[in-house]
Amino acid sequence: MILDKDQKILIVGLGLIGGSYAKGLTKKGYDVSAIDINKTAIDYALKNGIIARGADFADPALVGEADIVIFALYPHVFVQWIKDNQQLFKSGAIITDVTGVKSCIVYDIQAMLRDDVEFIAAHPMAGKEVYGVENSDEGIFRQANYIVVPTDRNTFEAIEICKAIGTTLDFARISSLPPMAHDEMIGFVSQLTHCIAICLMTCSKSDHLVDYTGDSFRDLTRIARINENMWSELFMLNKDALLRQMEKFMNEFEVFHEMLRNDDVEGMKAKMRLSTEKRELFNKPKGEEKV
Amino acid sequence: MILDKDQKILIVGLGLIGGSYAKGLTKKGYDVSAIDINKTAIDYALKNGIIARGADFADPALVGEADIVIFALYPHVFVQWIKDNQQLFKSGAIITDVTGVKSCIVYDIQAMLRDDVEFIAAHPMAGKEVYGVENSDEGIFRQANYIVVPTDRNTFEAIEICKAIGTTLDFARISSLPPMAHDEMIGFVSQLTHCIAICLMTCSKSDHLVDYTGDSFRDLTRIARINENMWSELFMLNKDALLRQMEKFMNEFEVFHEMLRNDDVEGMKAKMRLSTEKRELFNKPKGEEKV
Numbered sequence: 023m024i025l026d027k028d029q030k031i032l033i034v035g036l037g038l039i040g041g042s043y044a045k046g047l048t049k050k051g052y053d054v055s056a057i058d059i060n061k062t063a064i065d066y067a068l069k070n071g072i073i074a075r076g077a078d079f080a081d082p083a084l085v086g087e088a089d090i091v092i093f094a095l096y097p098h099v100f101v102q103w104i105k106d107n108q109q110l111f112k113s114g115a116i117i118t119d120v121t122g123v124k125s126c127i128v129y130d131i132q133a134m135l136r137d138d139v140e141f142i143a144a145h146p147m148a149g150k151e152v153y154g155v156e157n158s159d160e161g162i163f164r165q166a167n168y169i170v171v172p173t174d175r176n177t178f179e180a181i182e183i184c185k186a187i188g189t190t191l192d193f194a195r196i197s198s199l200p201p202m203a204h205d206e207m208i209g210f211v212s213q214l215t216h217c218i219a220i221c222l223m224t225c226s227k228s229d230h231l232v233d234y235t236g237d238s239f240r241d242l243t244r245i246a247r248i249n250e251n252m253w254s255e256l257f258m259l260n261k262d263a264l265l266r267q268m269e270k271f272m273n274e275f276e277v278f279h280e281m282l283r284n285d286d287v288e289g290m291k292a293k294m295r296l297s298t299e300k301r302e303l304f305n306k307p308k309g310e311e312k313v
Numbered sequence: 314m315i316l317d318k319d320q321k322i323l324i325v326g327l328g329l330i331g332g333s334y335a336k337g338l339t340k341k342g343y344d345v346s347a348i349d350i351n352k353t354a355i356d357y358a359l360k361n362g363i364i365a366r367g368a369d370f371a372d373p374a375l376v377g378e379a380d381i382v383i384f385a386l387y388p389h390v391f392v393q394w395i396k397d398n399q400q401l402f403k404s405g406a407i408i409t410d411v412t413g414v415k416s417c418i419v420y421d422i423q424a425m426l427r428d429d430v431e432f433i434a435a436h437p438m439a440g441k442e443v444y445g446v447e448n449s450d451e452g453i454f455r456q457a458n459y460i461v462v463p464t465d466r467n468t469f470e471a472i473e474i475c476k477a478i479g480t481t482l483d484f485a486r487i488s489s490l491p492p493m494a495h496d497e498m499i500g501f502v503s504q505l506t507h508c509i510a511i512c513l514m515t516c517s518k519s520d521h522l523v524d525y526t527g528d529s530f531r532d533l534t535r536i537a538r539i540n541e542n543m544w545s546e547l548f549m550l551n552k553d554a555l556l557r558q559m560e561k562f563m564n565e566f567e568v569f570h571e572m573l574r575n576d577d578v579e580g581m582k583a584k585m586r587l588s589t590e591k592r593e594l595f596n597k598p599k600g601e602e603k604v
Contacts, residue, residue, distance in 0.1 A: 147527040167525055197524055211522055211530040217569055218509060218533060223588035225565035226558075231502055232594050233488055234458055236438040239502040239595070241532045242509060246592040250585035254578050261573060267517075268570050272563070274516035278508055279559050282552060287545050294541035297514035301537040303523050304530070 024179075025090075025186035027051055032088035033073075034103065036063045038150060039120050040094030041158025044072045046191045049160065055084050063155045072155070085110035090183065093119040096252060097127055097259055108136055116180050117141040118187065122208060123259040124171045124201040132175050142180040143171040145204065146193065147212070151247040160191065168193035171204050209263035214271060216253060217264070219246040315470075316381075316477035318342055323379035324364075325394065327354045329441060330411050331385030332449025335363045337482045340451065346375050354446045363446070376401035381474065384410040387543060388418055388550055399427055407471050408432040409478065413499060414550045415462045415492040423466050433471040434462040436495065437484065438503070442538040451482065459484035462495050500554035505562060507544060508555070510537040 031047055033040045036058035044067060048054045055075040058064055064076035077084055085091070085107065093100045100119060111117070117139060121127060128143045135141050148166035150157060168188030172181050181198070188196045199207065222239075223246035231239075257264055281289040322338055324331045327349035335358060339345045346366040349355055355367035368375055376382070376398065384391045391410060402408070408430060412418060419434045426432050439457035441448060459479030463472050472489070479487045490498065513530075514537035522530075548555055572580040 147525065165528075167527060169525065195524060199525075207522055207525050210517055210519065211526050215513070215529040215533045217566070218513065219529075220584055220588040221562060221565040221569055222506070222509065223591050224584055225562045226501055228501065229591065229594055231498055233486060234438065234460065234490075234498050235502050235595055236458060237456075238506040238510075238536050241535055242506045243588075243592050243595065244532055245529050246588040248585045248589055250582040250589070253585060254581045257573055257581065258576065258578060261576075265570065265574060268566070268573070271512060271516045272566060272570070274512040275508070275559070275563060275566075278512055279556065279563070282548055282559070283556060285549065285552075287549060290545045290548065291541040293511055293515055294539045294544060297511040297534075297537040298539055298541070300514050300520065301534055303520055304526055304534065 025183050025190065027053070029053070029089035030055065030087050031090045031092065032057065032084055033092045033094060034058075035093060035095035035100075036060070036067055036073075036076075036155045037094060038153050038155070038158050039146065039148070040092070041067065041072065041155030042148075042160050042162055043092055043094065043120070043146075043191065044155075045158055046160030046163065047187075048072055048074070050190050052190075055088070057081060057084060058155075067155055072158070080107045080110065082110050086112055088112060089115060090187070091115055091117045092187070093117070093121075097121050097123065097255060101127055101130060104131055105134065108134075108139070111136065111139045113138045115139050116183050118144050118184050120144065120146050122212070122256050124204045126259045128171065128173055128201050132173060140177060140180045142176050142184040143173075143201070144184050144188070145169045145171060145208075146188070146191075148193075151245070153249065163191045163193050165194050168196045169204060170196070170198045171201055172198060173201065205260050205263050209260055209267040213257060213260060213264045214267040216245050216248060217257075217268060218271070219243050220248065222246070316474050316481065318344070320344070320380035321346065321378050322381045322383065323348065323375055324383045324385060325349075326384060326386035326391075327351070327358055327364075327367075327446045328385060329444050329446070329449050330437065330439070331383070332358065332363065332446030333439075333451050333453060334383060334385065334411070334437075334482065335446075336449055337451030337454065338478075339363055339365070341481050343481070346379070348372060348375060349446075358446055363449075371398045371401065373401050377403055379403060380406060381478075382406055382408045383478070384408070384412075388412050388414065388546060392418055392421060395422055396425065399425075399430070402427065402430045404429045406430050407474050409435050409475050411435065411437050413503070413547050415495050417550045419462065419464055419492050423464060431468060431471045433467050433475045434464075434492070435475050435479065436460045436462060436499075437479070437482075439484075442536070444540065454482045454484050456485050459487045460495060461487070461489045462492055463489060464492065496551050496554050500551055500558040504548060504551060504555045505558040507536050507539060508548075508559060509562070510534050511539065513537070 030053050033056045036056045056073045061078040067073045148162045170184045223243045321344045324347045327347045347364045352369040358364045439453045461475045514534045
């Protein structure tokens with residue numbers, strides 16, 4: 023079984039990411055349906071040709087016909103949905119997701135899932151600071167990473183199908199990481215950065231500084247606009263890894279603070295040279311990043 | 314005396330900012346000359362029509378004819394230059410600058426300057442992570458802030474001319490702040506953000522994470538590419554204000570770390586709501602900021 027256009031794809035959770043998946047897959051010619059408890063989202067998607075069929079409940083007909091089911095829900099809602107409705111899955115169906123943390127859910131779901139259905143985890147590293155299917159946009163995947171997060175229980179076939187979803191959605195880079203390594207990485211590049219942005223935004227009575235704010239401050243606080251329900255849940259689900267990353271950053275920041283306090287100009291310069299050198303590696307190809 | 318095209322403008326220090334001033338003022342029809350010890354920079358600017366006349370030393374003819382002299386040098390070089398060469402200024406000349414910190418230099422310069430010459434400080438809040446007149450671009454001012462930093466000794470006339478330079482260069486917002494308030498603000502919106510970016514970049518052996526890095530990490534570390542000589546000097550010159558801002562941020566970050574450690578989900582959500590609400594104020598007009 024590979025990804026082909028005879029297969030029926032069901033998306034459960036039609037928000038920003040679910041909606042963007044639906045748009046991208048529909049535009050590529052796939053048969054896409056969706057389930058969301060929010061009837062407005064389903065109606066919007068039907069009316070705009072984003073999905074072929076939809077329901078605002080766990081419709082046995084939609085679930086039962088789906089060869090591939092993609093979950094784009096909050097982690098705890100997602101796990102509960104599987105518990106409540108897994109009897110509806112078609113035998114042989116491949117289940118995947120878009121959840122931002124993995125260790126805490128992948129093993130649980132694989133352990134409880136029916137033997138004739140396979141769960142292969144994926145993490146599309148893309149988003150926006152706005153919500154809902156109305157703001158969905160398959161273009162957000164084009165410069166983004168798509169990470170397949172397999173365990174020892176996954177089959178080669180399911181991993182390939184999961185990668186094919188990423189390819190079809192035009193992700194820039196598709197890679198693979200085990201759950202623990204994924205969560206450690208996410209704790210650093212995504213969750214720590216959000217913690218920093220939040221604290222930079224809240225640490226000062228800075229409202230009067232709007233008139234003087236340049237690109238630096240705006241860049242560092244762009245992600246301070248944050249969905250508190252989703253992110254507090256993701257932080258809690260990756261608590262240990264995130265605490266470690268926060269401590270690593272705090273230690274480094276204190277070292278720099280000490281250098282400044284002690285007039286250690288050479289020490290500060292060495293840190294700046296190192297940061298400059300390391301940042302070079304992260305440059306996007308010419309033209310994709312402002313300099 | 315107001316800014317008009319009969320006046321001769323001299324730029325001392327033809328790097329990225331000096332070069333961008335030169336390009337912008339020349340394009341607007343002003344008579345612009347430049348002095349830089351780097352002959353290559355002067356030759357490049359002459360060849361490309363960025364300046365009308367130039368020298369690689371403190372040429373008495375160029376300095377003596379200038380009605381307006383704009384210093385775009387490192388702070389300590391700038392102060393020394395004035396000490397060494399102020400006898401060359403034309404009587405009645407207006408001197409201004411582009412230095413990123415103010416208290417530590419403005420009063421000193423005003424105190425030592427000849428009585429028939431006036432220094433009015435300015436800070437164009439614009440830059441790039443690249444250097445030199447070859448990379449200069451007057452377009453960097455178009456969405457940026459220009460801050461005039463007058464003291465009690467400045468005349469209305471000089472303040473107006475200084476503002477007119479900002480207007481001519483098409484800065485988005487032109488405002489005015491006293492030296493102390495300016496430095497406190499800069500400590501927060503500019504220097505603290507650079508310290509954070511440096512430490513985020515250096516705190517982890519993150520080189521292997523390049524493949525997984527999304528926009529969040531890239532945004533927060535863009536300014537980690539940093540000119541260590543200039544910024545270590547700016548940090549030292551604004552040391553007390555910057556230390557205070559760093560401590561404020563560290564305290565906030567520790568509070569958030571404690572909340573996560575103690576499973577205080579409601580506390581984290583409250584911080585996220587506050588950061589979201591505060592960040593709204595800093596949004597650029599629609600279309601200027603990616604969302």
